[in-house]
Amino acid sequence: MIDLEALAARTLVVPADAGDAVAFAADELAAYLGRLFGRVPERRTEEGRPGGAWLGLGTAGAPPALAAGTEYAVHARDDGAVLVGRRPRALLAAVYALLEAAGCRWSPDGREEIPGHGRARRLVSPPDGRPAFARRVWAADLATWHYTVPERLAARLPADVAFVDWMAKTGATGLLFIRHANDTQWHVPELAPELRRRDLAIEGGGHALVELLPRELFAVHPEYFPLGPAGRSDLGNVCVSSSGALAVVRERARAARAALPDASDLHLWGLDLFGGGWCRCEGCAALTPSDQSLAVCNAAADTVDDDGRIFHLAYHDTLAPPTSVRPHPRVWAEFAPRERCYAHAIDDAACPTNARYRAALEAYVACFDGRVDVFEYYGDAILFAGCAVPLAAIVARDLAYYRAAGVQGVSCLVFGRYSLWAYGLNIDTFARGAVSPERAGGVTEAYCARRYGPAAAAMARYLDALARVTAAAVTHGDVLLPPDDTAGADTVRAGLAAALREAPALRRLLGAAAAVSASDAIAPEERLLEYTLAVLGAVHDWLAARTDTAAAERAIAAVLAAGQDVRVLEVAGTWGTYDLELTHHFFAEALRARRR
Ligand SMILES: [Zn+2]
Ligand SMILES: [Zn+2]
Numbered sequence: 325m326i327d328l329e330a331l332a333a334r335t336l337v338v339p340a341d342a343g344d345a346v347a348f349a350a351d352e353l354a355a356y357l358g359r360l361f362g363r364v365p366e367r368r369t370e371e372g373r374p375g376g377a378w379l380g381l382g383t384a385g386a387p388p389a390l391a392a393g394t395e396y397a398v399h400a401r402d403d404g405a406v407l408v409g410r411r412p413r414a415l416l417a418a419v420y421a422l423l424e425a426a427g428c429r430w431s432p433d434g435r436e437e438i439p440g441h442g443r444a445r446r447l448v449s450p451p452d453g454r455p456a457f458a459r460r461v462w463a464a465d466l467a468t469w470h471y472t473v474p475e476r477l478a479a480r481l482p483a484d485v486a487f488v489d490w491m492a493k494t495g496a497t498g499l500l501f502i503r504h505a506n507d508t509q510w511h512v513p514e515l516a517p518e519l520r521r522r523d524l525a526i527e528g529g530g531h532a533l534v535e536l537l538p539r540e541l542f543a544v545h546p547e548y549f550p551l552g553p554a555g556r557s558d559l560g561n562v563c564v565s566s567s568g569a570l571a572v573v574r575e576r577a578r579a580a581r582a583a584l585p586d587a588s589d590l591h592l593w594g595l596d597l598f599g600g601g602w603c604r605c606e607g608c609a610a611l612t613p614s615d616q617s618l619a620v621c622n623a624a625a626d627t628v629d630d631d632g633r634i635f636h637l638a639y640h641d642t643l644a645p646p647t648s649v650r651p652h653p654r655v656w657a658e659f660a661p662r663e664r665c666y667a668h669a670i671d672d673a674a675c676p677t678n679a680r681y682r683a684a685l686e687a688y689v690a691c692f693d694g695r696v697d698v699f700e701y702y703g704d705a706i707l708f709a710g711c712a713v714p715l716a717a718i719v720a721r722d723l724a725y726y727r728a729a730g731v732q733g734v735s736c737l738v739f740g741r742y743s744l745w746a747y748g749l750n751i752d753t754f755a756r757g758a759v760s761p762e763r764a765g766g767v768t769e770a771y772c773a774r775r776y777g778p779a780a781a782a783m784a785r786y787l788d789a790l791a792r793v794t795a796a797a798v799t800h801g802d803v804l805l806p807p808d809d810t811a812g813a814d815t816v817r818a819g820l821a822a823a824l825r826e827a828p829a830l831r832r833l834l835g836a837a838a839a840v841s842a843s844d845a846i847a848p849e850e851r852l853l854e855y856t857l858a859v860l861g862a863v864h865d866w867l868a869a870r871t872d873t874a875a876a877e878r879a880i881a882a883v884l885a886a887g888q889d890v891r892v893l894e895v896a897g898t899w900g901t902y903d904l905e906l907t908h909h910f911f912a913e914a915l916r917a918r919r920r
Contacts, residue, residue, distance in 0.1 A: 326398070326405045328426050329446035330382070332357040334404065336365040337380030339373055345412030345523035346377055353379060353407075353419045360426055360444035377415040378408040396453035398422060405450070413497065413523035414453065420493045421451035430493040431774055432744055432751060434486035455495060456723070459697055459733025460758040461527060462491060463500035466507045468739055468899055480898045481514055483741045488518040494755040498525025498586075500735055503532040505595060510583050520585065528584040529591025529635065533561045533620075536576045536592070537569060548572065550603035561594045564619040565607025577624035581632070588628070591658065592621050593637035602641070613641040615649040625652035635697070643684050645691040653695075657688045659731070660699035662707060663801035669721035677799065682725075689730045697733035698726050702750035703743035709803040709883075709911070710890070710904050711856040712746050712849075714791040716753045716771075720764035723757035734758050741897025742904070746852060748775065749787060779841035783849075786833040790853070793830060796823040797860050804883065804911035806863055808918060813867050820864035827857050848895045858886035866915060876919055880912045 338350045350367065358364040370384055378387035382404025390397055396409040396418035407422070409415030424430070425448035427439040439445075470476035491499065499519060501511040510528040519526050542549055542558035548569035550560035562569050581587045594617050595601050602613045611619070621636040628634060632654065638645070639660040651657070661670065661681040668675035670682055689696050701707050702719050726734060736754045738744075743751060752771045757764030768787065772780035796819030797803050806816045830853060838846045862882040869875035887908045891900050 325447045325449060326400050326422070327447055328357065328422070329361045329363075329444075331404055332361040332363040332365055334365055334382035335368050335380075335384075337373070337384045338367060338369050339375045339378060340369050340371050341375035342369075343412065344521060346379070346415060348521050349377075349407075349409075349412065349416040349419050350379055352416065353381070353423070356423045356428060356438065359438045360423070360428070360441070361446070362441040376408070377410070377412045378406060379415065379419070381405045381407065390453075394453050395455060396421075398450035398453070400450055409453075411523060413492065416492055416522055417495045418451065418453060421453070421495070422448060424493075425449065425451055429770065429774055430490050432487050432490040432748075432755075433483065433741075434489070435774070436490075436493075437774065455759045456727045456761055457732060457734045457758050459498070459735070460496045460755075461498045461500050461525070461733070461735035462487075462496060463502055463527075463699065463735045463737045464739065465502045465504060465737075466509065466512070466530075467504060468903060469512050470898060470902065471509065471512060476898055476902065477512075477514070480740055483744075483897060484512075484515055485518050487740075487744075488515060488522070488524065490755075492522040492524060495759045496524065496755065498527050500527035500529075500591065502530035502591070502737075503528065503535065504530060505532070505534045507532070507535075510580060511585070516585055525588075526585045527589055527591065528580070529589075529593065531593050531596040532580070533573075533593075533595050536573045536580065537562050538572075538576075541572065545569070550601065551605040551608070553604075560597070560601040560603070561616070562620060563603040563605055563608060564611065564616045564623075565603070565605055570620070570623040573620055574623045574627055577634070578627040581628065588632040589635065590624065590628070590632075591635040591637070592624055593617070593635070593639070593658075594620075594642065597640070599641050611649065612644065612647055614638070614644055614646040617642045618646045618649045618651055618655065621655045622649065622652040625654040628654055633695075637699075638684065638688055639699075643681070645684065645687045651692050651695070655692075656695040656697060657692045658697050658699050658735075659685050659688055660701075661685070662701055662704075665800070666701075666713065666715060666718060666798035667795035669718050669725065671721070671725040685726075685731070686729060694730050694732065696731050697735065698731050700734065700736045700754070702736050702754050703738040703747040705739040705742050705746060705899060705904070706907050707802055708746070708798065709859050709907070710742065710746060710887070710900070711794065711797065711803060711859050712790060712852045713750075713794045713798055714787045715747075715750045716768050716787075717765075717791070719750055719753040720757055720761060720767075723754070723764060724761040727761055739897075739899040739903070741895065742899040745848065745895045745897070745900075776837065776845050777841055777843050779837040779843055779846060782833070782837035782840050783846075786830065786837055786849075789826070789830060789833055790856075793823045793826045794856065794860070796820050797863065802911070803859065804863065804908075805914060806867055817864055817867040820860050820867070824857065824861055824864060830857075848893060851890060851893060855886050855890045858889075859883055862886070871919075873919060876915070880915055884908050884912065 387408035395414040665677035866879035
């Protein structure tokens with residue numbers, strides 16, 4: 325055991341060569357010990373000690389070596405404790421794990437709880453520094469920062485700074501900025517100092533083939549571009565049988581990595597298209613979309629050094645592993661099962677949908693010799709149409725399965741404050757589960773205590789019921805794109821009808837929570853529930869309308885109106901304010917197109 329209260333009154337030894345992130349870890353340890361125990365250890369730098377990512381608390385002994393598979397360790401000694409990390413962010417994770425053991429409770433919106441003197445736990449066990457997954461990343465689309473509109477960017481950033489702080493406190497390793505065809509930059513420079521101060525990775529790439537193969541080249545080199553049914557087109561990805569095209573992609577991938585502050589990994593994905601985009605020329609015809617995507621990644625792989633990786637995306641038409649192209653040793657697969665069923669865990673044998681995804685993942689693990697990460701959607705406000713969808717049990721079980729299947733890293737897509745509001749429980753559960761899946765099962769109680777105070781128990785009952793009710797809406801991919809075939813449509817419509825019958829029970833449960841607590845955290849939940857019920861009702865009505873165009877239009881209008889109702893709320897963040905409406909119009913058009 326480590327007596328933190330006693331050590332807070334002693335010394336904090338910092339290596340003489342401490343860089344910014346090690347110094348930051350020392351600052352954080354000292355500051356929080358001060359808040360917990362009313363004493364701040366005296367800072368001391370000792371010459372002649374080894375450098376690196378370590379801190380001595382009450383002791384100046386040299387740090388021991390880390391065991392294989394360990395990111396950090398806290399060694400208790402007679403006279404104190406030594407914290408050592410494989411790199412600065414791991415040392416920082418050790419600091420926060422120790423503080424959490426003393427009773428600190430972190431929060432992604434900055435509302436953390438630090439027990440004061442007399443309430444903090446003074447005797448703690450050394451935390452375990454062997455996380456389940458080596459890469460633990462949050463991902464977000466660059467466009468959601470609205471970086472070309474200064475006031476929107478400025479409105480978003482404070483919440484991001486709080487989120488990045490929480491990322492370090494919960495053991496994340498980095499933030500992935502996802503670039504799309506319309507983007508003009510690779511990351512958000514305004515956030516880089518916050519990430520680097522904590523030694524968190526700035527990951528980049530995405531659906532950015534237009535940047536790696538500029539469309540202007542089409543005029544002189546149409547053969548660089550994919551052959552579709554109507555000839556070569558600059559709308560798709562690339563013709564991988566063209567060595568000239570691959571040479572351009574390779575050089576521009578090198579430049580893209582150089583434009584990223586960390587310049588190690590690159591997520592090299594095809595354009596975000598549902599089918600199509602790949603080439604059918606004579607040379608490419610025998611290659612599946614997955615083979616073609618992997619050929620592009622392979623071409624870029626020898627531009628990275630031994631520490632770097634190129635990520636091939638397994639998604640939509642590349643969900644099945646490549647069949648004829650073998651991955652370069654520096655190419656990893658990133659498995660993104662977006663249209664899976666979220667009503668069941670991915671390994672739940674009762675689910676008719678997820679078996680295909682599970683088989684594809686396991687084939688990827690074999691094909692890539694275990695170099696596979698998973699990209700998940702537990703905070704995806706587009707997939708879930710902004711509806712509240714608590715997935716705590718699904719997230720916990722998924723992560724346990726992913727680890728057992730040999731997946732090495734996990735990431736989760738989020739949309740700023742909106743995701744913290746509508747998917748906050750999923751986000752807490754993912755953060756815990758990425759470090760330790762077996763501890764992810766019990767997150768709901770702590771989450772509700774932090775968010776809802778005295779209404780915690782009532783809110784846990786509500787979220788549990790809400791998870792059961794909304795399951796009917798998340799079996800088929802995008803909530804707002806229900807199945808088109810008669811059997812699938814009937815199943816979803818019947819499920820939604822049953823879900824909507826639970827509306828009074830859900831309102832009663834929320835009312836019970838509101839009665840226990842005057843907390844202003846409950847009122848936004850009531851708005852979110854009404855929005856969610858409105859969307860589920862509209863999807864149900866759209867399915868019921870069948871050939872009745874007027875009824876279908878009324879259902880679409882109901883979705884748009886519901887969005888107007890929540891976008892004005894502060895908790896909706898910039899995504900709720902600006903992006904939700906665009907998303908709704910996109911889906912409205914997609915639904916109308918189906919009926920035309
Ligand atoms: Zn081709
Ligand atoms: Zn299912």
